[in-house]
Amino acid sequence: MWLAGCVNASGQVGWDGAVNAWLVAGSVYRMGRREWVTEAGWRKAYGDGIRTIVDLRNAAERQPRPSDPDVGGALAAFDVVHTPTEDPDNLEFKALCDPYLNDPAHYAANARLFPDRLAAVFKAVAASSGGVVIHCSAGRDRSGMIAAMLQDLAGAGDSEIVASYQAAMRGINERHRTMWPPHPHERYLDEDTLAPLLETRGARVLGFVRQLNTREFLLRNGVTEPELEQVLAVLGARVAL
Numbered sequence: 001m002w003l004a005g006c007v008n009a010s011g012q013v014g015w016d017g018a019v020n021a022w023l024v025a026g027s028v029y030r031m032g033r034r035e036w037v038t039e040a041g042w043r044k045a046y047g048d049g050i051r052t053i054v055d056l057r058n059a060a061e062r063q064p065r066p067s068d069p070d071v072g073g074a075l076a077a078f079d080v081v082h083t084p085t086e087d088p089d090n091l092e093f094k095a096l097c098d099p100y101l102n103d104p105a106h107y108a109a110n111a112r113l114f115p116d117r118l119a120a121v122f123k124a125v126a127a128s129s130g131g132v133v134i135h136c137s138a139g140r141d142r143s144g145m146i147a148a149m150l151q152d153l154a155g156a157g158d159s160e161i162v163a164s165y166q167a168a169m170r171g172i173n174e175r176h177r178t179m180w181p182p183h184p185h186e187r188y189l190d191e192d193t194l195a196p197l198l199e200t201r202g203a204r205v206l207g208f209v210r211q212l213n214t215r216e217f218l219l220r221n222g223v224t225e226p227e228l229e230q231v232l233a234v235l236g237a238r239v240a241l
Helices: 040-047 091-096 104-113 115-127 142-156 158-178 191-212 215-218 227-232
Strands: 022-025 026-033 049-056 081-082 131-135
Touching: 022 142, 022 158, 026 142, 026 215, 040 049, 049 115, 091 104, 104 115, 104 142, 104 191, 115 131, 115 215, 115 227, 131 142, 142 158, 142 191, 142 215, 142 227, 158 191, 191 215, 215 227
Parallel strands: 026 131, 049 081, 049 131
Antiparallel strands: 022 026
8 A cells, every 4th residue: 555654654644734634545535625724735745646636525515714724826736526425405315414414324325316426436536647635524424435435445344444434533523622613513522422423333334335335336327447447546456356
């Protein structure tokens, strides 16, 4: 597995300003909203080989905030691809995921309702000319769903997939400790409250991805064998198709 100099022993990424940023595998990373990253952080990401930013958010979420840093022209060096994983106006999705997708219990429904949207994310990874960073808002659930699928393709073990999601849960929870203004729906959770959620939701992520069969799901929904091969190459995987 290729590791950039920005990654510590736990897989956490050190680009300045990046929130809840982690290595998935190879040269694929995940994180929270890209607007948190500073100009210096983006220059470091470029130096670490990142060339494509895959944004999983819906159009209405891509709004700047007063506290976001000015990054100058740093983002011009990257290919920014918008591939929302959902239709937020879909009535069934809204009934399940109000106010938003925040539990792996609903990943399977997301895949059933929007298979073409998930496939588009993998097509974007396949088309990248270098490393890829995938992000949503918190870097937990939409990113977590895609990360688990990528890990499944790469041959990751059960414990690795669970630990990856749990690390993202902890990462955004820590952000909520100091976030201002506070998040409209979430707050920092102490360890006694967080621990049972880590166990339950980690198990749900694993159940989702093992039942999905990522390879077959992607092939059924428009991802080609050559594209899958390219995704595996970006992941640094040695898994036969």
